[in-house]
Amino acid sequence: MNLNARIYQDAEAARKHLEKLLWPEGPVCPHCGVVGEATKLKGKSTRPGVYKCKPCQKPFSVTVGTVFEDSKVPLNKWVLATELLTASKKGMSAHQIHRMLGVTYKTAWFMCHRIREAMIDPNHAPMGGEGQSVQADETYYGNTSKRAKGWKKGHRHKEQIVALVEPGKKARAFHVKKAKADMVREILVTNIDRKSELHTDESRLYPVVGREFADHKTVNHGNHSTGFQYVGKDGQTTNHVENFFGTFKRGMVGTYHKCEPQHLQRYVTEFEFRYNNRAKLGITDTMRAEIALKGIEGKRLTYRRIGEA
Numbered sequence: 001m002n003l004n005a006r007i008y009q010d011a012e013a014a015r016k017h018l019e020k021l022l023w024p025e026g027p028v029c030p031h032c033g034v035v036g037e038a039t040k041l042k043g044k045s046t047r048p049g050v051y052k053c054k055p056c057q058k059p060f061s062v063t064v065g066t067v068f069e070d071s072k073v074p075l076n077k078w079v080l081a082t083e084l085l086t087a088s089k090k091g092m093s094a095h096q097i098h099r100m101l102g103v104t105y106k107t108a109w110f111m112c113h114r115i116r117e118a119m120i121d122p123n124h125a126p127m128g129g130e131g132q133s134v135q136a137d138e139t140y141y142g143n144t145s146k147r148a149k150g151w152k153k154g155h156r157h158k159e160q161i162v163a164l165v166e167p168g169k170k171a172r173a174f175h176v177k178k179a180k181a182d183m184v185r186e187i188l189v190t191n192i193d194r195k196s197e198l199h200t201d202e203s204r205l206y207p208v209v210g211r212e213f214a215d216h217k218t219v220n221h222g223n224h225s226t227g228f229q230y231v232g233k234d235g236q237t238t239n240h241v242e243n244f245f246g247t248f249k250r251g252m253v254g255t256y257h258k259c260e261p262q263h264l265q266r267y268v269t270e271f272e273f274r275y276n277n278r279a280k281l282g283i284t285d286t287m288r289a290e291i292a293l294k295g296i297e298g299k300r301l302t303y304r305r306i307g308e309a
């Protein structure tokens with residue numbers, strides 16, 4: 001990426017970039033929904049990028065109703081932060097964003113969380129389908145370093161994440177306090193088409209819900225005495241979902257170090273977003289950043305819970 005590009009350097013260039021992405025058919029009035037019927041306000045006293053809607057006479061700009069609204073941070077820094085966070089495979093810490101953008105650490109932290117909101121996938125269509133397989137698995141996260149404050153032995157004090165992956169396609173991941181069969185069932189049946197084949201390991205979480213799908217095949221991960229199995233006799237595997245967790249864990253350890261449970265879902269969403277828009281699926285860094293920028297719309301209510309940036 002070229003850090004000298006105008007959209008990263010100049011707030012007005014960044015605004016035009018956003019307008020092009022969010023308003024392909026012309027300005028959209030957030031008050032009445034009319035498209036392409038607004039005129040740009042000019043004049044020294046007007047803030048830049050303000051339009052006035054002809055039908056309803058109300059003013060608006062491209063950031064109204066988005067996660068960038070009401071921010072004092074110039075739009076070029078928002079666009080740059082989005083690019084950095086979407087392009088870095090293991091994520092980027094708020095410390096690094098703070099240094100690169102010249103904003104305070106606290107502002108950088110809030111910016112990153114708002115950008116994670118923009119990464120939420122609005123698509124809730126069921127995964128899989130007839131003749132397709134979906135892999136499900138769960139993992140522990142938290143206090144993995146013995147040096148970390150509050151470290152306790154064993155898994156009991158850790159948070160859990162359940163992930164579903166369609167091999168060669170997309171993933172969905174969910175932070176849960178503790179994975180229990182009924183909760184895991186709820187996640188599976190609301191996200192996976194029941195005509196799919198379910199692939200899991202031999203965890204006790206899956207046999208009952210497995211009967212609700214076209215088929216349920218397991219991989220026995222075994223132990224040192226029985227030998228490890230990565231692919232079952234019918235070709236079933238959980239390798240894809242394990243790779244997803246691998247990238248997530250390396251990023252959480254290498255980049256973010258620690259994360260409070262109340263924020264964990266947002267980090268999970270960030271890794272899910274990059275996985276679902278990865279280079280292997282033909283998505284370039286530029287395309288990935290643009291997908292996140294298009295996602296800033298309609299998420300104002302959620303980010304309000306995060307705070308000011």
Ligand SMILES: [Zn+2]
Pocket residue numbers: 029030031032033034053054055056057058
């Ligand atoms: Zn209007």
